[in-house]
Amino acid sequence: MPQQSPLDVPEGDPFGPHNLPYGVFSTAGESRRRIGVRIGGHVLDAGAAAAALGSPYAGLLGQPSLNPLLAAGRTAWRDVRRALTAWVTDPGHRPAVEPHLLSLDAVELHLPYEVADYVDFYASEHHATNVGKIFRPDGDALTPNWKHLPIGYHGRSGTIVVSGTDVVRPSGQRKAPSDPAPVFGPSVKLDIEAEVGFVVGAPSELGRPVALGEFEDHVFGLFLLNDWSARDVQAWEYVPLGPFLGKSFATSVSAWVTPLEALDAARVAPPARDFPLLPYLDDAGSDRPGGFDLHLTVSINGQEVSRPPFASMYWTAAQQLAHMTVNGASLRTGDVYGSGTVSGPDVDQRGSLLELTWNGRDAIELADGKRTFLEDGDTVTLTAWAPGPDGTRVGLGEVTGRITASR
Numbered sequence: 001m002p003q004q005s006p007l008d009v010p011e012g013d014p015f016g017p018h019n020l021p022y023g024v025f026s027t028a029g030e031s032r033r034r035i036g037v038r039i040g041g042h043v044l045d046a047g048a049a050a051a052a053l054g055s056p057y058a059g060l061l062g063q064p065s066l067n068p069l070l071a072a073g074r075t076a077w078r079d080v081r082r083a084l085t086a087w088v089t090d091p092g093h094r095p096a097v098e099p100h101l102l103s104l105d106a107v108e109l110h111l112p113y114e115v116a117d118y119v120d121f122y123a124s125e126h127h128a129t130n131v132g133k134i135f136r137p138d139g140d141a142l143t144p145n146w147k148h149l150p151i152g153y154h155g156r157s158g159t160i161v162v163s164g165t166d167v168v169r170p171s172g173q174r175k176a177p178s179d180p181a182p183v184f185g186p187s188v189k190l191d192i193e194a195e196v197g198f199v200v201g202a203p204s205e206l207g208r209p210v211a212l213g214e215f216e217d218h219v220f221g222l223f224l225l226n227d228w229s230a231r232d233v234q235a236w237e238y239v240p241l242g243p244f245l246g247k248s249f250a251t252s253v254s255a256w257v258t259p260l261e262a263l264d265a266a267r268v269a270p271p272a273r274d275f276p277l278l279p280y281l282d283d284a285g286s287d288r289p290g291g292f293d294l295h296l297t298v299s300i301n302g303q304e305v306s307r308p309p310f311a312s313m314y315w316t317a318a319q320q321l322a323h324m325t326v327n328g329a330s331l332r333t334g335d336v337y338g339s340g341t342v343s344g345p346d347v348d349q350r351g352s353l354l355e356l357t358w359n360g361r362d363a364i365e366l367a368d369g370k371r372t373f374l375e376d377g378d379t380v381t382l383t384a385w386a387p388g389p390d391g392t393r394v395g396l397g398e399v400t401g402r403i404t405a406s407r
């Protein structure tokens with residue numbers, strides 16, 4: 001019987017040849033960073049395979065970061081993906097490709113791109129409604145602008161960390177409405193936000209807005225993102241300029257970027273709009289549905305606590321990109337933007353502990369005790385899958401992080 005090849009990925013594996021997410025890895029024996037493509041339980045050293053095959057993409061793939069590939073643009077993204085697909089599926093390529101496969105267990109994964117700017121949005125109507133009810137119980141849950149524009153803020157790109165990086169509990173000022181004065185100390189309401197992140201490949205010109213229909217010319221792919229949030233710090237500091245130190249201490253992203261092309265079968269229409277949007281945001285006539293049918297899970301210490309549905313997001317990633325650039329702000333290769341917390345209509349679809357516990361009022365039960373917010377030592381993991389071609393599933397690389405005590 002012939003020896004099983006790592007390229008014989010079992011049917012139903014969400015990381016089969018229909019997926020092929022990109023990452024950057026090193027090994028214990030070689031600290032040099034290299035671009036890897038995940039196939040089943042293995043990582044293909046893409047640059048080495050390209051060189052062995054005499055591929056014209058050996059230069060783009062033989063890099064320590066995805067940035068040159070991101071900057072190369074949509075035609076190159078398509079052509080490289082086509083080549084990679086052939087390398088992992090065509091039996092004739094196996095002798096050249098197989099020597100460049102490493103077990104996932106044998107590699108260390110790194111932040112796969114150099115992050116340029118970072119923006120985070122607020123695009124789930126269910127999340128925004130829940131947060132509005134919690135933070136502003138006497139007002140309208142949604143602010144008057146919410147259904148007219150995708151609300152966002154500029155975050156801190158330098159503290160975006162790859163999955164697996166520990167997160168130190170932040171300290172800061174907090175003051176509950178009933179407290180006489182603010183106090184300083186480690187956050188007692190450390191939370192998560194289950195989100196989907198997007199990374200920009202092709203830059204844009206300063207002064208020229210990027211239209212809705214140009215989304216796929218600029219955005220390379222998506223990944224899971226955890227927008228860690230200190231709710232007590234946030235609640236005291238956010239009026240009137242929005243999130244600041246309550247979120248800037250860390251944002252975790254998956255080590256794997258899924259190219260948009262792998263998610264063609266996951267495109268879905270966003271929820272119905274209540275009224276026509278301004279033309280630059282109006283996607284009603286678009287020939288390509290703007291949503292993605294991603295099924296997220298949130299786990300704490302291995303126990304699933306929520307299943308947020310990304311298909312329920314009110315604002316699409318294309319609308320967010322159009323809004324982010326409508327004033328002429330330009331895009332840079334490596335710009336990252338987060339969707340905003342993904343929360344569905346049901347209680348067990350909420351993407352934050354703020355909502356799951358209603359700001360600490362209703363503790364959730366874990367095997368190791370009750371939780372309102374995160375405790376030191378807790379590990380939070382986000383996973384997701386999307387429908388792929390021919391009934392397959394496309395897995396997104398997980399994003400995980402463990403809370404360590406404040407310093």
Ligand code: MN
Binds near residue numbers: 120121195341
């Ligand atoms: Mn967020």
